[in-house]
Amino acid sequence: MAVLSEEQTILRDSAREWVKDKAPVQALRKLRDSGAAFGYDPALYAEMAAMGWAGIVVPEAYGGSEFGYLSLGLVLEETGRTLVASPLVSSALGAASALMLGGTAAQKEAWLPKIASGDAVATLAIEEGPRHEPLSTALAASRTGSGFTLNGTKSFVPDGMAADVFIVAARSSGKPGEAAGISLFLVPADARGVTRTALKLMDSRGAAVIAFDGVAVGEEALIGAPDKGFEVLEPALDRVRAGLAAEMLGTALQAFETTIDYLKVRVQFGQTLGSFQALQHRAAKMFTELELTRSCVEAALSAIDTGTNDIRELASLAKARANETLHLISNEMVQMHGGIGMTDAHDAGLYLKRARAAEAAYGNAAYHRERFGRLHGF
Amino acid sequence: MAATDTPELAAFRAEAREWLATNFPASLKGRAAIMVNLNVETDEPDFLAWKRAMGAKGWGVPTWPKAYGGGGLSKDEARVLSQEMVKIGAFSPIGGMGVMMFGPTLLEYGTEAQKQRFRPGIVNGTTRWCQGFSEPGAGSDLASLATRCEDKGDHYLVNGQKIWTSGGQYADWNFCLVRTDTTRKHEGISFLVFDMKSPGVEVRPIQLISGNSPFCETFFTDVKVPKDQLVGPLNGGWSIAKRLLQFERQSLSGAGGGTGGGTARFGAPDLERMVDKYVGRDEAGRVADADLRQRLIAHHMEARAFALTLSRAAAEAKSGSGPSAATSIMKNVGAKIAQDRAELSMEMMGHQGLGWEGEGFNAYELGMVRGWLGGKAVTIYGGSTEIQNNIVAKRMLGLLDHQ
Numbered sequence: 066m067a068v069l070s071e072e073q074t075i076l077r078d079s080a081r082e083w084v085k086d087k088a089p090v091q092a093l094r095k096l097r098d099s100g101a102a103f104g105y106d107p108a109l110y111a112e113m114a115a116m117g118w119a120g121i122v123v124p125e126a127y128g129g130s131e132f133g134y135l136s137l138g139l140v141l142e143e144t145g146r147t148l149v150a151s152p153l154v155s156s157a158l159g160a161a162s163a164l165m166l167g168g169t170a171a172q173k174e175a176w177l178p179k180i181a182s183g184d185a186v187a188t189l190a191i192e193e194g195p196r197h198e199p200l201s202t203a204l205a206a207s208r209t210g211s212g213f214t215l216n217g218t219k220s221f222v223p224d225g226m227a228a229d230v231f232i233v234a235a236r237s238s239g240k241p242g243e244a245a246g247i248s249l250f251l252v253p254a255d256a257r258g259v260t261r262t263a264l265k266l267m268d269s270r271g272a273a274v275i276a277f278d279g280v281a282v283g284e285e286a287l288i289g290a291p292d293k294g295f296e297v298l299e300p301a302l303d304r305v306r307a308g309l310a311a312e313m314l315g316t317a318l319q320a321f322e323t324t325i326d327y328l329k330v331r332v333q334f335g336q337t338l339g340s341f342q343a344l345q346h347r348a349a350k351m352f353t354e355l356e357l358t359r360s361c362v363e364a365a366l367s368a369i370d371t372g373t374n375d376i377r378e379l380a381s382l383a384k385a386r387a388n389e390t391l392h393l394i395s396n397e398m399v400q401m402h403g404g405i406g407m408t409d410a411h412d413a414g415l416y417l418k419r420a421r422a423a424e425a426a427y428g429n430a431a432y433h434r435e436r437f438g439r440l441h442g443f
Numbered sequence: 444m445a446a447t448d449t450p451e452l453a454a455f456r457a458e459a460r461e462w463l464a465t466n467f468p469a470s471l472k473g474r475a476a477i478m479v480n481l482n483v484e485t486d487e488p489d490f491l492a493w494k495r496a497m498g499a500k501g502w503g504v505p506t507w508p509k510a511y512g513g514g515g516l517s518k519d520e521a522r523v524l525s526q527e528m529v530k531i532g533a534f535s536p537i538g539g540m541g542v543m544m545f546g547p548t549l550l551e552y553g554t555e556a557q558k559q560r561f562r563p564g565i566v567n568g569t570t571r572w573c574q575g576f577s578e579p580g581a582g583s584d585l586a587s588l589a590t591r592c593e594d595k596g597d598h599y600l601v602n603g604q605k606i607w608t609s610g611g612q613y614a615d616w617n618f619c620l621v622r623t624d625t626t627r628k629h630e631g632i633s634f635l636v637f638d639m640k641s642p643g644v645e646v647r648p649i650q651l652i653s654g655n656s657p658f659c660e661t662f663f664t665d666v667k668v669p670k671d672q673l674v675g676p677l678n679g680g681w682s683i684a685k686r687l688l689q690f691e692r693q694s695l696s697g698a699g700g701g702t703g704g705g706t707a708r709f710g711a712p713d714l715e716r717m718v719d720k721y722v723g724r725d726e727a728g729r730v731a732d733a734d735l736r737q738r739l740i741a742h743h744m745e746a747r748a749f750a751l752t753l754s755r756a757a758a759e760a761k762s763g764s765g766p767s768a769a770t771s772i773m774k775n776v777g778a779k780i781a782q783d784r785a786e787l788s789m790e791m792m793g794h795q796g797l798g799w800e801g802e803g804f805n806a807y808e809l810g811m812v813r814g815w816l817g818g819k820a821v822t823i824y825g826g827s828t829e830i831q832n833n834i835v836a837k838r839m840l841g842l843l844d845h846q
Contacts, residue, residue: 067755068762325840340843345836352835353772360751360769382744438740442715443730 067363073136079116080143087112088149090412096150097269103227104271105150114183119157122304124165127177134304135366138311145315148419150270152186154309155223160187162304163232163249167289167297172251176230188228189301190219190252190275197428199234199298202247204277206235212283213237215250215258218276223426225273226263228254233277238292249294250286257281268422303380306427307365310380310387313423314355314362317391320398320416321351327402344401351397354390361386378440385433388424395420448523455520459527466496472532494536498567503537504546511550511558512566518761537568540609543694545572545618545636548687552634552675561636564615573639575605575619575661576684583830585620586629586681590663592621599635599673601643601666607824611646611659614639618687624678634680637668653816654799691825692774714739714787721791735790742783749776771839775831778821785815 069077088109096106113119121137123129137158144153161180164173164187179185191199204217215235222231231252239246252259258280264272289297325348328339338344365383368376395417399406406413424430448456468489497503500514505521507513516524528534546565549558564570581588590603601621608614617639624631639646643666648656675683718724718739723731730736756767788811789796796812798804822828836842 066759068758325842328842337843339836339840342833342836345840345842346829346832348840348842349832349835352839353776356769356772357745357748357752357776360755361748363755364751382747385744386748434737434740434744437744438736441740441743442728443718443736443740443743 066359067135067367069139072132073139076132076136077139077143080118080140083112083116084143084147084149088144088147090147090415093148093150093269093415102263102271104224104269105152105227107227109149110151110153111183113151113153114181118153119183120181122158122165123161123177123181127173128181129161129177133366134307134369135363138308138362138366141308141312142315142318145312146319148268148316148415152188152224152227154305154312155188156180156186156228158308159189159223159301159305160230160232163189163288163297163301164251166301167249167294168251169285169288171285172288176251179229185229186224186227187230187232188222188224189305190222190225190231190233191298191302192221193217193219197425197432199295199302200244200247201241202234202236203241204233204235206237206248206250208237209281212281212286213248213250215252215277215280215282218274220274221264221272221426222261222275224271225261225275226271230254231259231275232288234294234298244295244299246292247294247298248291249288249297250282251288252277252280252282252286266422267418269418270422300376302427303365303376304369306380306384306433307362307369309423309427310358310362310383311366313387313391313420314358316416316419316423317355317358317387317394320391320394320413320420321355323412324348324394324398324401338401347397347401351390351394354386354393358383358386358390378437381428381433381437381440384428385430385437388430388433391420392424392430452519452523455516456523456527459520459524462500463527463531463533466493466500467528467531467533468493471534474534490536494568497535497537498569501566503535503568504542504566507546507550507566511562537566539568539571540574540618541565541568541570541572544574544687544690547690548618548683549674551686552683556671557674561616570615571610571613573608573611573614573617573661575608575617577607578604579606583827585684586632588620588622588632590619590621591625592623592633592635592668594623595667598670599668601635601637601663601668603663605661605663606649606658608646608659608661609657611639611661612648612656617644617661618674620680620684623680627678629681630678632680632684633677634674634683635668636672636674637666641666641668643667651817652819653813655813655817657817688826693770714743714784714791717788717791721793721795735787739787742780742787745776745783746780749773749780752776768839771831771835774825775822775828778828781821782818785811785818789815 092106092109117130118140120129121132121140122134124131141153144151157180161177164177176185176187180187191202193203194201204215204219206213206215213235215233217235219233222228231254233250233252235248235250236246237248254261258278260276260278262274264274266272288294325339328344328348329337331338361379361383365376365379368379398413398416402411402413405411428436470489471493501507501509501512502514502524504512505514505516505524506518507515509515514521542565546562549561553561561570575590576585578588578590590601590605593600601619603621605619615638616636618634618636621633621635622631623633643664645662645664647660647662649658649660650656651658718730722735725731730739752769753773756769756773759767792808792811795804795808798809798812800809826834837844
């Protein structure tokens with residue numbers, strides 16, 4: 066655990082208490098079984114926002130606490146523990162970061178206070194294919210007299226059914242694969258020509274397909290310079306990756322602790338499973354991966370807070386590690402629980418499903434290893 | 444970093460810089476790896492003078508109290524000293540098991556008389572210590588050791604055999620675990636120190652797969668040891684041994700800070716040079732062997748994660764919140780990374796990585812081969828990987844022993 070300030074310790078402890086009290090895994094199970102429209106419980110998110118969590122990275126001038134990314138990471142680690150579904154990552158982290166990095170004064174004034182208060186949900190609409198590859202953006206942004214017309218489809222948009230506004234990556238010039246020619250647009254969800262379709266994903270969260278059919282936007286909708294949206298998008302994505310890695314660290318920690326607790330009580334051959342060395346060494350391996358992952362996650366979040374020049378490689382390191390660690394532990398959770406881990410009544414399946422969804426989001430381990438390697442001249 | 448020095452630390456930095464400039468002989472610059480080695484005996488006047496100067500200053504054991512001949516420095520000052528030494532290619536000429544393992548143990552468990560007797564040799568680097576722990580029948584199960592120590596009234600009598608005694612052939616003194624009670628396992632072990640020139644001590648170097656002989660077999664036949672050389676209580680040696688092994692793990696993982704070495708230093712530049720020399724790149728500048736490239740990247744990420752973990756543990760220790768949980772994984776992770784790195788290097792060199800000696804291979808290639816072989820020991824000594832995993836499972840995770 067990073068060395069925390071007193072305020073950070075209080076924040077983490079209160080998050081831990083609230084999660085235990087108000088949002089245990091049971092809450093996600095209930096959400097899933099109720100088939101909620103948004104993929105999260107708006108009442109719970111209102112409570113989170115009331116505690117200031119949606120404004121942790123937002124500047125004070127826009128209604129946030131400007132408390133930093135490491136601080137938000139502490140909260141996400143706790144919400145990750147019980148698989149809390151909420152727009153914290155999509156809206157309070159992702160969309161807020163993009164607006165802070167490239168938004169105009171008018172855009173920030175219009176949206177950041179509402180994001181910070183939880184009154185609005187904003188989300189990044191990036192993906193177009195089955196795998197995360199933002200450079201492949203193809204959704205067309207054609208110049209018109211007064212702005213642009215957007216045509217194309219975004220998929221796997223997190224909290225896409227709930228969002229009030231989308232930050233859309235579109236291609237205004239160049240061809241898919243190139244960074245130049247990508248532009249970012251702020252598009253209200255109720256704009257003419259926008260239609261959304263809910264996706265039912267295995268982690269029960271609220272992803273959607275968003276179709277843009279001749280959606281007209283003005284110049285004032287641009288975030289960052291035209292054709293240079295990637296200069297805003299890439300650092301915004303790195304902030305999401307580091308924050309999501311913190312959430313995944315929490316998920317992996319809880320999956321691990323639940324599994325260790327089970328090894329201590331389940332008796333076979335007259336002794337606890339935890340006394341078998343074959344399992345002890347696999348447990349030690351998981352513990353080791355968790356410790357290494359924590360170092361990477363905290364280093365990435367701290368680098369964002371201090372503005373060092375290695376944010377890109379640290380974000381990729383953190384996301385790749387979080388992916389690998391959660392992948393390992395979510396599989397071991399099922400395996401070490403044996404038959405009970407295969408039942409829907411047990412939580413192991415919920416952790417396994419959330420693990421895969423989080424792994425695929427914003428780049429899987431292979432994507433981030435490749436990116437890290439390129440940054441290092443391999 | 445100098446930018447964050449407090450005024451007091453900045454003053455100390457200036458003092459250290461000046462003292463080093465005056466006392467460190469230019470002829471020794473950058474020769475740490477060659478000179479501070481168990482197997483090298485040197486009587487170069489510059490080296491001896493440097494050792495005397497550092498010994499008198501107490502900076503071979505910078506954080507020890509001045510009363511025991513140490514430098515009396517805070518951890519921060521010791522870090523500054525280390526930084527200043529690195530800057531000018533200087534190194535501590537005082538090291539080995541006396542400084543890393545026996546010394547700190549002596550300060551915690553020795554009597555005042557023992558501390559006064561043994562500290563000068565450690566502080567000045569004039570006594571070389573070796574470790575009499577492992578035996579042919581007591582490796583990972585160290586507490587099953589059988590070297591017998593009998594109370595003969597006015598002295599102890601030691602009979603038995605130790606193995607894997609690092610630097611035993613050069614050592615002056617031995618800190619040794621002996622069995623003083625044969626009816627109990629852990630509670631029958633005592634911690635004894637004695638002169639390696641005592642009658643009845645015989646040392647035989649063991650040739651290893653690397654061709655070197657860093658370890659010895661050590662035989663004790665009716666070795667008489669004065670009774671005031673028992674450290675700690677009779678039959679109370681196991682706790683002392685465990686504490687000493689903590690110091691050993693610390694120094695092996697490079698987590699101890701100070702001027703000691705360890706596995707903490709990794710760099711991409713070496714690997715990059717090897718890629719260019721032996722493997723080559725494609726038109727896009729990528730490592731030509733796509734499979735190797737993936738493994739090099741993964742290795743580099745692992746090393747980075749480890750380096751970040753060392754920094755995190757150091758920051759946590761400094762904040763006074765107690766030792767970081769991360770320290771329990773460091774030996775295994777550091778050892779694995781060092782071995783992976785050697786394996787990747789060997790793979791990259793191809794046939795050039797098969798040379799044993801003589802023509803056709805440069806010194807670097809021959810050195811890599813020996814280093815790769817010698818490095819197989821790091822997952823075995825100081826508590827094997829398996830033993831470290833047992834420790835994590837039991838102490839960190841609270842999993843019970845097999846019944």
